[in-house]
Amino acid sequence: MTQQIAAIILAAGKGTRMKSGLHKVLHPIAGRPMLLHLMDSFAALAPAATVVVVGDKRDQVEVALAGTGAVTAVQEPQLGTAHAALQAREALAGFEGVILVCFGDCPMLTADTVRRLCAALDSGARVAVLGFRPADAGAYGRIIADADGTVRKMVEYKDASAGERAVDLCNSGVIVAGASDMWRLLDAVGNDNAQGEYYLPDVATGAIAEGARVAAIETDAHEVAGINSRAELAAAEAQWQAFKREEAMAGGASLRAPDTVWFSWDTEIGRDVTIEPNVFFGPGVKVADKVTIRANCHIEGATIGEGCEVGPFARLRPGTVLGEKAKIGNFVETKKAVLGKGAKANHLTYLGDVSVGAGANIGAGTITCNYDGYFKYRTEIGDHAFIGSNSALVAPVKIGRDAIVGAGSTVTADVMDGELRLVRAEQSVKPGWADRFHDAMRRKKAAEAKK
Numbered sequence: 001m002t003q004q005i006a007a008i009i010l011a012a013g014k015g016t017r018m019k020s021g022l023h024k025v026l027h028p029i030a031g032r033p034m035l036l037h038l039m040d041s042f043a044a045l046a047p048a049a050t051v052v053v054v055g056d057k058r059d060q061v062e063v064a065l066a067g068t069g070a071v072t073a074v075q076e077p078q079l080g081t082a083h084a085a086l087q088a089r090e091a092l093a094g095f096e097g098v099i100l101v102c103f104g105d106c107p108m109l110t111a112d113t114v115r116r117l118c119a120a121l122d123s124g125a126r127v128a129v130l131g132f133r134p135a136d137a138g139a140y141g142r143i144i145a146d147a148d149g150t151v152r153k154m155v156e157y158k159d160a161s162a163g164e165r166a167v168d169l170c171n172s173g174v175i176v177a178g179a180s181d182m183w184r185l186l187d188a189v190g191n192d193n194a195q196g197e198y199y200l201p202d203v204a205t206g207a208i209a210e211g212a213r214v215a216a217i218e219t220d221a222h223e224v225a226g227i228n229s230r231a232e233l234a235a236a237e238a239q240w241q242a243f244k245r246e247e248a249m250a251g252g253a254s255l256r257a258p259d260t261v262w263f264s265w266d267t268e269i270g271r272d273v274t275i276e277p278n279v280f281f282g283p284g285v286k287v288a289d290k291v292t293i294r295a296n297c298h299i300e301g302a303t304i305g306e307g308c309e310v311g312p313f314a315r316l317r318p319g320t321v322l323g324e325k326a327k328i329g330n331f332v333e334t335k336k337a338v339l340g341k342g343a344k345a346n347h348l349t350y351l352g353d354v355s356v357g358a359g360a361n362i363g364a365g366t367i368t369c370n371y372d373g374y375f376k377y378r379t380e381i382g383d384h385a386f387i388g389s390n391s392a393l394v395a396p397v398k399i400g401r402d403a404i405v406g407a408g409s410t411v412t413a414d415v416m417d418g419e420l421r422l423v424r425a426e427q428s429v430k431p432g433w434a435d436r437f438h439d440a441m442r443r444k445k446a447a448e449a450k451k
Contacts, residue, residue: 003097003118004047004048004095004097004098005047005048005100005114005118005176006047006048006049006092006095006097006099006179007042007047007050007051007099007100007102008051008085008088008092008099008100009035009038009039009050009052009070009102010053010081010084010085010102011023011024011025011035011052011053011054011055011104011105012053012055012056012058012074012075012078012084014055014056015056015105015228017228018229018230018233019230022057022060023057023060023061024104024105024227025061025105026060026064027233029107029233029237029240029265030237030240030241030244030263030264030265031264031265031266032264032265032283034104034105034107034227034236035052035061035064035065035104035107036064037107037265038102038107039068039070041107041109042111042114043111044111045114045115048095048097049071049091049092050068050069050071051070051072051073051088051091051092052065052070052071052072052073053072053074053075053085053087054072054073054074055074055075055076055078058072058074071091073090074087075087079191079197079198080191080195080198080200081173081198081200082189082199082200082202082203083189083198084200085101086183089183092179096179097179098118098177099176099179099182100114100117100174100175100176101173101174101175101176101182101200102173102174102175103174103226106174106224106225107227108222108224108225108236108239108240109174109223109224113130114174114176116217116219117129117176117217118176120176120215120217121176121177121178124213125212125213125214125215126178126181126207126210126212126214127177127181127203127204127207127212127214127215128175128177128215128216128217129143129151129154129171129174129204129216129217130171130172130173130174130175130216130218130219130224131143131145131169131170131171131172131216131217131219132170132218132219132220132223133168133169133170134170134225135221137165137167137170139157139158140157140170140171141154141155141156141157141171141173142155142160142164142165142169142170142171143167143169143171143216144164144167144169145216149215149216149217149218150215150216151208151214151216152208153208154201154202154204154205154208155201156193156194156195156199156201158193158194158195159193169216169218172219172224173201173224174224175200175201175203177203181207185202185203185206185207188206189202189203189206190202222239241262241263244263244267245258245259245261245263248263248273248275251269251271252271252272253272253273253274253275254272254274254275256275256276260278261275261277261278261279261280262279262281264282264283264284264285266285267281267285267287268287269287270287270289270290270291271289271290272289273287273289273291273292274292274293276292276293276294276295276311276312277295277296278295278296278297279293279295279297279298279311280297280298280299281299281300282298282299282301283301284300284301284318285299285300285302285303285304286302286303288305288306288307288308289306289307290306291304291305291306291307291308291310292309292310294309294311294312295311295312295313296312296313297310297311297312297313297314297316298315298316299314299315299316300316300317301316301318301319301320302316302317302319302320302321302322302334303321304316305321305322305323305324305325305326306324306325307324307325308323308325308326308327308328309327309328309329310322310327311328312330313331314328314329314330314331314332314333314334315332315334316328316334317333317336318335318336319335319336320334320337320338321338323338323339323340323341323343324341324342325341325342326340326341326342326343326344327344327345327346328345329344329346329347330346330348331347331349332346332347332348332349332350333349333350333351333352334350334351334352335351335353336353337352337353337356338355338356339351339360340355340358340359341358341359342358342359343356343359343360343361343362344360344361345362346362348364348365349365349366349367350366350367351366352368352371352376353368353370353378353379353395354368354370354378354379354380354381354393355378355379355380355381356381357381357384357385358383358384359384360381360384360385360387361385361386362387363386363388363390363391363407364389364390365389365391366389366390366391366392366393367391367392367393368393369392369393369394369395370395376395377395377396378395378396379393379395379396379398379399380397380398382398382399382401382402382417383401383402384402385399385400385401385402385403385404386403386404387405388405388409389408390407390408391405391406391407391408391409392409392410392411393405394410394412397411397412397413397414397415398414398415399414399415400414400415400416400418400419401417401418402418403415403416403418403419403420403421404419404420404421405421406422406423408424409421409423
């Protein structure tokens, strides 16, 4: 690709088939809006500008684009895809490179495919369009092309003859041309068709009419599948997850039951990581090398250090940081919890707003009481401290290095280094009381039965 590129992403449609109050292009795949997936892919092209053409629910799209560097252009009224692309002209005033026009509901389009399209322009084509051959061509527009990819005709399904509908090379709607050609050809597009709309493929039709070469580049159908319904969104999610699972395994992770592991768009997995069945990763998770994540865990916003073990049935919430070889066991929940090297909470524990020192042991049933109904408070647990089972640590509180908190304690004041803290009522012993109680109750029950 010898020239700079600018992207026009069309996202003005109503997306009625989604039946949602959320704009279609903002529905997430792996926790990230499909529009941002597409823009992430284009980042490898270093586009000079990205313009998103908006219409319905445009305020939602504008909020989602904040901080991305993309700008919006408004299409009102909505008179077709060529009309939509024209709305970006003002935002791209003075740009003289290659313009790409694509759709915001096709998040799988890759930078490599766009490069192949642009290479066709470098090879003499005036316009390049992206085609695909789906299993069922259905109502897609058709590309009528020679064996070498030279396009002879672009036709919408509604306007196609029976012979043209028999062609299986379909138009994805993705198109590239030099800026001057793109604007001139868009201006020339008419609406003499069954729908009375200004169709983007007529850019190619106009170039053909001028005698210029239009090239068709083919890609896999999955890369350009549009998402217009909840079912298609689910299919795209499945496709993305399958790719991510393959990527994780190729990178050195073992997935015991790959189809049951769900990644986020930004999940980072190290080498020699083992992930057991039914594990869900939300956004913001980084997993270092040699980690074992056991079955049925939910992990979000967490950093897991080398050699750690998590689960089964653990929930790591945002702000969790596990140091090297730390261990979080079954039915443990953490939130804004930082565990030092070798620290462990093996079972039935809540650790929220807490720092746990290296080598510390958190007994079963321990709770950091971090919330008073109005504010959150922190607990600090020192290196090698031992927290006995069924303890409540009422924050703000500090447990010193090598300190021991006896089982069943409710700690409301700081515990010093090396101190033992017991907070229990004195045990009362009444010999024979239980035997006398049982005898009395049996006699009463027998009397009741005789009535």
